[in-house]
Amino acid sequence: MWDSHRLYLLCEFARHGTISAVANALHFSVSSVSQQLAKLEDEVGIPLFERQGRLLKLTPAGHTVVNHGHEVLRLEDTLRAKLDAARxxxxxxxxxxxxxxxxxxxxxxxxxxxxxxxxxxxxxxxxxxxxxxxxxxxxxxxxxxxxxxxxxxxxxxxxxxxxxxxxMDALRLAVPSGSGIESLADAHDAGFVLEPRGSATRQWVVQQCRAAGFEPDARFESANLHTHLQFVIAGHAVSILPDLMFLEPVDGVSLVDLPGMPRxxxxxxxxxxxxxxxxxxxxxxxxxxxxxxxxxxxxxxxx
Known part of the structure; x- marks a missing residue:
């Protein structure tokens, strides 16, 4: 019987690519992860790793065990649910x-x-x-x-x-108070603060602006929505933000409904x-x- 924790570490190695990355992600020491993977290799009885230059890579057998490991972990999930329900x-x-x-x-x-x-x-x-x-x-x-x-x-x-x-959470255009912007189309000359490139949220915002007839002027970028809000409060940008950001009114910010009231x-x-x-x-x-x-x-x- 193979140790499920060691199988988990092997799956993490397949995901992260190096022992040090696994140790960092799981807050273990590198030596501890290395020892556990070596013990798993002994348990399996066939090489799971091979050296390619300075890098440690999975062998074909290693990839097979990773696939098995994922299945074992899913079965443990199901069993844990059944046992927990009986507690x-x-x-x-x-x-x-x-x-x-x-x-x-x-x-x-x-x-x-x-x-x-x-x-x-x-x-x-x-x-x-x-x-x-x-x-x-x-x-x-x-x-x-x-x-x-x-x-x-x-x-x-x-x-x-x-x-x-x-x-569902409504989405609105946050603009500096007194900006005169009363619709998304009115923001065609405004600077926008957007989420990072490649994010689904940014893609959606860009599409909304294009549907309103303009390409957004992406002057600022941040994954932190409170940073977005600070740019708006300071009067330097506008941003499309969810209503959960505005449980209470925010001084210096006005909210403008978007076409179709998206959520x-x-x-x-x-x-x-x-x-x-x-x-x-x-x-x-x-x-x-x-x-x-x-x-x-x-x-x-x-x-």
Whole structure:
């Protein structure tokens, strides 16, 4: 019987490419990762690695074991869900990768709810862009990803990944107060602050501007939406931002409705093998309830 933790490390090696990268990602020492992979190779009884110059690479047998490892980890997910459902209390640790806006607006309330209802459940959360976080979800590094989908820009449907809906969040153009901008078309000469190149959000914003008859003047770039907001407050840019950024009015900023009143969809993405785990269900429920209480006028997913 092969050690599942060592199989996990091998899968992480296949994903990251080097032992040092695995150690850094998992906060282990390089020597510890190296020793565990060497023990796995002994257990398997066939070379899993080969040297190519100065680099360590997987052998064909190594790739085969990686595929087996992913299947073993999925089976463990399913078994854990069944065993956890039989326990009298929800306990353990759930690891979340979340959008910045959701973390800022909801997580204080979500953590309070979970602590009251399930005091033995530990929540670990990190703000991450969904593109990288979904890779971590597939690699069993996190248990849930809170992601967004913009109108007309659906995320790739990945095998083994389930989506649990949260709700809809309106998108508006944030402009400096007194700018005179009353529609997206009015912003044709304004400087825009956009998310990094290649992101789905940036692509969507650019498409909205083109539909309004102009190419956005991308003067500033940041993945941090609060940085976007600071540029707007300072009067140097405009930005399309979600309503979760504006739970209270922000001095120096006016919000302009966009054509068609578009909304982004907020979703929880989990491995299909783990979607019935009590901790996953409890986290999803707490997020929905917090969102519903925060903005009862919003469309929040039921069930």
């Amino acid at each position: 009298p209390e929800i306990a353990g640790t759930i690891r979340i990768a979340t959008l910045e806006t959701v973390a800022n607006a909801l997580f204080g309330d979500v953590l309070d709810r979970l602590h009251r209802a399930h005091p033995l459940l530990r929540v670990e959360a990190e703000v991450m862009q969904p593109e990288g976080a979904i890779t971590d979800l597939e690699a069993f590094s996190v248990d849930m990803v809170i992601a967004e989908q913009y109108p007309g820009h659906t995320r790739e449907i990945l095998p083994g990944i389930a989506r649990l809906p949260l709700g 982004r969809e907020l979703v929880c993405m989990v491995r299909s093998s783990a979607q019935t785990q009590p901790a996953v269900l409890a986290m999803h429920e707490a997020l929905r309830d917090a969102l519903r209480e925060l903005r009862p006028d919003w469309q929040v997913a039921e069930g």
